[in-house]
Amino acid sequence: MTPPQRQRRQPREQPPPLPPGPGPGKQKNPERLFVVAGPDGGERDGDLDLVALIVARADPPPAATPEQSALLRLTSTPLSVAELSAYLNLPFSVITVLLTDMLAAGLVTARAPIVRQAVADRSILEAVMHGLQRL
Numbered sequence: 663m664t665p666p667q668r669q670r671r672q673p674r675e676q677p678p679p680l681p682p683g684p685g686p687g688k689q690k691n692p693e694r695l696f697v698v699a700g701p702d703g704g705e706r707d708g709d710l711d712l713v714a715l716i717v718a719r720a721d722p723p724p725a726a727t728p729e730q731s732a733l734l735r736l737t738s739t740p741l742s743v744a745e746l747s748a749y750l751n752l753p754f755s756v757i758t759v760l761l762t763d764m765l766a767a768g769l770v771t772a773r774a775p776i777v778r779q780a781v782a783d784r785s786i787l788e789a790v791m792h793g794l795q796r797l
Contacts, residue, residue: 710758712744715773723769729760730769737770 717740722731732750741749747757764770 710743710761710772712754713742713775715740715742715775716746716761717771717773718769719771720769730764733757733760733764734769740773742775 716737718734718737722734
């Protein structure tokens with residue numbers, strides 16, 4: 663014997679139609695990028711490239727924008743500018759403007775990435791080879 667099916671007392675309401683927006687897979691950014699980057703007040707002399715490592719030097723100040731606070735939270739460990747751009751879903755140009763302003767304020771430091779030598783030192787290779795031969 664099957665139990666009786668319950669019936670709703672009130673008819674089911676249809677959800678309101680969604681407003682037209684960006685297509686599937688596209689996110690609408692509520693702020694214009696010039697609002698995020700701030701006013702173009704002066705010369706920005708930061709030479710940041712995609713692989714420059716950014717490290718926070720201070721906690722976010724109370725007057726920091728949400729993007730600056732997010733950058734400072736993310737850079738508690740060294741991250742490249744390209745990674746920051748990807749994590750915050752902002753273009754590279756906007757990230758560099760934010761970072762140069764933060765560099766001028768002393769909130770972050772920028773380090774060049776560690777470049778390995780193309781060829782290892784010959785004396786180290788010979789010492790390793792002789793050590794292996796003694797085994």
